Amino acid sequence: MRYIFNFPDIGEGLEEGTILEWYVTKGQAVKAGQALCNMETDKVVTDIPSPKNGTIVATFGKVGEIALVGKPLVEIEIEGVFGAEAVVVAKEEVKPPLTEPIDEGGAGVVGTMELAGSNALLAASDEGSEKKEVEVKPVKKALATPLARAMARDLNIDINLIKGSGPSGRVTKEDIQNYKPNKATESVVRQESYKQPANADAVTYEPLTQIRKAIAKNMINSKQSAAHMTLFEEVEISELMRIRDRYKKSYADKNSKLTYLPFIVKATVNALKKHRQLNSQLDMENDRMIFKNYYNIAIAVDTPEGLVVPVIRDADKLSLFEIAQKISELSDKARDRKLTIEDMKDGTFTLTNYGSIGGIFATPVINYPQAGILGIGRLLKKPIVKEDQIIVGNVLSLSLAVDHRIVDGGEASRFINSIMEYLSDPVLMMME
Amino acid sequence: MTDYNLPDILLLVDKTKRFLIWIPDKSYIVLGASNKAEDALFLEKVKQDDITVLKRPSGGQTVMLTPNNLIISVVFFQPDNLHPKVVFNQINSLIIESLERAGVKNLAMRGISDIAIDGKKILGSSIYRSKEALLYHSVLNFGEPASTFEKYLKYPSKEPDYREGRKHSEFVTSLKEKGFSQTNNQLADFISQRFELASLQSDGFIKSEALF
Numbered sequence: 001m002r003y004i005f006n007f008p009d010i011g012e013g014l015e016e017g018t019i020l021e022w023y024v025t026k027g028q029a030v031k032a033g034q035a036l037c038n039m040e041t042d043k044v045v046t047d048i049p050s051p052k053n054g055t056i057v058a059t060f061g062k063v064g065e066i067a068l069v070g071k072p073l074v075e076i077e078i079e080g081v082f083g084a085e086a087v088v089v090a091k092e093e094v095k096p097p098l099t100e101p102i103d104e105g106g107a108g109v110v111g112t113m114e115l116a117g118s119n120a121l122l123a124a125s126d127e128g129s130e131k132k133e134v135e136v137k138p139v140k141k142a143l144a145t146p147l148a149r150a151m152a153r154d155l156n157i158d159i160n161l162i163k164g165s166g167p168s169g170r171v172t173k174e175d176i177q178n179y180k181p182n183k184a185t186e187s188v189v190r191q192e193s194y195k196q197p198a199n200a201d202a203v204t205y206e207p208l209t210q211i212r213k214a215i216a217k218n219m220i221n222s223k224q225s226a227a228h229m230t231l232f233e234e235v236e237i238s239e240l241m242r243i244r245d246r247y248k249k250s251y252a253d254k255n256s257k258l259t260y261l262p263f264i265v266k267a268t269v270n271a272l273k274k275h276r277q278l279n280s281q282l283d284m285e286n287d288r289m290i291f292k293n294y295y296n297i298a299i300a301v302d303t304p305e306g307l308v309v310p311v312i313r314d315a316d317k318l319s320l321f322e323i324a325q326k327i328s329e330l331s332d333k334a335r336d337r338k339l340t341i342e343d344m345k346d347g348t349f350t351l352t353n354y355g356s357i358g359g360i361f362a363t364p365v366i367n368y369p370q371a372g373i374l375g376i377g378r379l380l381k382k383p384i385v386k387e388d389q390i391i392v393g394n395v396l397s398l399s400l401a402v403d404h405r406i407v408d409g410g411e412a413s414r415f416i417n418s419i420m421e422y423l424s425d426p427v428l429m430m431m432e
Numbered sequence: 433m434t435d436y437n438l439p440d441i442l443l444l445v446d447k448t449k450r451f452l453i454w455i456p457d458k459s460y461i462v463l464g465a466s467n468k469a470e471d472a473l474f475l476e477k478v479k480q481d482d483i484t485v486l487k488r489p490s491g492g493q494t495v496m497l498t499p500n501n502l503i504i505s506v507v508f509f510q511p512d513n514l515h516p517k518v519v520f521n522q523i524n525s526l527i528i529e530s531l532e533r534a535g536v537k538n539l540a541m542r543g544i545s546d547i548a549i550d551g552k553k554i555l556g557s558s559i560y561r562s563k564e565a566l567l568y569h570s571v572l573n574f575g576e577p578a579s580t581f582e583k584y585l586k587y588p589s590k591e592p593d594y595r596e597g598r599k600h601s602e603f604v605t606s607l608k609e610k611g612f613s614q615t616n617n618q619l620a621d622f623i624s625q626r627f628e629l630a631s632l633q634s635d636g637f638i639k640s641e642a643l644f
Contacts, residue, residue, distance in 0.1 A: 018466050035563065042590055043545045044516045045465045045491040046561040064466070143589070145597050172597075207540050213521070341629075 003052055007039070007073040016066050017041040024074070028056045036074055039067065054078040144171035151176045211306040222368035227404040230363045231412050235420040236384055236393040243426050251324060260396075261299070261353055262323040263429075264376060267422035269295045269316045270429050272349055275415040277407045279348050281369040289406070298347030298367055299327060301334040302357065308334045309367060311347040320430075351376065355397070364401045371406045374419070375399035396423065433469060436462065436488040438497075440505030444565050451506040451627050453620045456497040461485045461584060464492045464558070471589065478584055490569065492545075492558035493588040500576035500606070502616050503569060504557075504623060511566035516559050520545040523568050524557065530626040534619055536612060543592025545570075551594060552605035574616040575608035 007017065021038040024030055035047035037059075054076040061067045142160045144152070148171045152159040155176065162179050164171035208216075222228075240263055251258040272279040272295055280291045295316040298309045310330040315323060333339045350367040355378040364375040377397030384393030398419065402412045422429035438460070440452050461483055463472060469485055472494040478485060497503060506523055508514055524547055528539045531547075542548040547555035557570030582600040595603050607619070 020465055033563075040464070040466050040491045043490075043492045043520070043557065044559040044561065045489060046516070046559075047563060049563070145591075147593075147596060150593075166597075207542060209540070 001078050003076045003078045004072045005051055005074050006070050007067045009069050016068050019061050019063050019065055019067055024056045026056055052076050052078050142171050147173050148176050215306055219365050222366050225368050226366050228401055229404040230401045231416055232361050233398045233416050234395050235423050237396050237423050238394045240423055240426045241394055256324050258324055261327055262320050265297050265315055265323050267419045267429050270422055270432055271415055271418035274418055277411050278372045278415050280371050282406050292348045296346050296348045298350040300352035301331055303334050310339055310343045360397045362399045366401055366403055372402040433485045436486045440569055443507040453624055454503050456499055459483050459498045461496050463487045463494045467494045474584055490558040490560035495571050496581050498576045500574055502572040502574050505569040508566045514566055519568055526626050526630055530623040534622045542594045549610055573606045575606050578604040
């Protein structure tokens, strides 16, 4: 059975590479993982390994020619696939290659690669009729500026049809603007779905910052790795407000600001001590749980550059005053972009105080691999029932997201109940 | 033209070192794996000034190395699980962090694997990968005037999107030109320390086992 191996994306997201050297020739036996050729993309030179054991039937492209990602690179006669299977596969309609992660033993290229699906296996007897499907011609590519390429793409113009007026025949922006397809070339203008014509004012492109890249990576990692489950609660905190008002001035005299957050940190640490699942992580590789006997509370901080999450280390050993000072210090460092990796690593549980900006409830994304994150919403005056009387209460909304692989619903409820108990009766948390 | 024989090639055989930050002893021109000298260079000027031309194993366009550059090289063995894009991103992030700590501002990753200040290139990098090892190397322009590159290097056949047709002298800048006052040896120490830290870290932004 024949197997078509397409040139994979070697990890730059580029569309083509230049063949520098072929290591195999027609008729040569190859093993999975054995280098087929040496390929150069814009910044990388790498060997391309064979995904299968077999015999090389054909190689596509000569040294110095361009190979396109997703197009055939070699055709391999695979060992041990015969008869009925071959006929069945050969009758299938030839479809575009599948995209899937490759994990071939011994192969040196990993990541998302264009793999030929089973429908790319051609029966030997049908190869003459199928050949047209896989024939690859060397690509003669026009030299062009990136702007010209982008404009041509947006306008559905085949840039290779345009004679460039720039250095060495490079196609320029002006060439694209002045291009008028004639009858001979009209037929090769690609007919694709409608795209907005290039318009310099329509969109603004800005490079991603390092913080934004890190946020994107961490958020996706969390969503893909943890089983998120969120609980919502409201807690009446009039007593806590009275205590805060009473001590606010003495904190200010000591050049510190007493907000509600230090109380919430303290309440969370006390609750974590009682509910250790929330201060743990799952170690799937070693089939075990890791329970942390230290309490490093990460605090999500909104900065103009994006979200950063510094950590209050050993929060269980700090007084309320020390926690307040630490929060203030880390917030300042975050906003001045002076946080170091030391300031941000080893958190065991995270708090996110979006309520200071305006949200009430949320479904926070867990700071993976931690087991949970507590969202603190806006403090609102609301009618509440106390001793059968409707009175005005000071209500704080809480949103607790947990990794449901680690924390069951009952444990999550008990944990948030503990926090609510401490926040509604703050003297209790000071007593413990 | 000679095969690449600069110090970082030894990283591929000396398995005790994971990175090397070094300053060239003289000027070299280094062609990318598929570059041709006649296409990439003003050969007469190169010959006239007796500049050594080498061909490196990694990809990318032709570069010039001078004693005013800092060369940063990192090797990974058994690189099966390493994605070139991730390597570029992670190593260049560490370099940006080091430069920021040294007081350099407005740095950003541009193109596939460049670092730029205010849209002008300050560092370019490339990768060579075999089944056994992956070698990342980059050239940080510490203090070489861009006019030097323009003297010897032709306009490249491929360019990153942000170059926008600019000639070398308008596209490349140096730390010195941007007012950086420390020496290249001091800067090398900053970057070495950051790499050492990354290699010791067990978590945080960088997974050490994936990097070093």
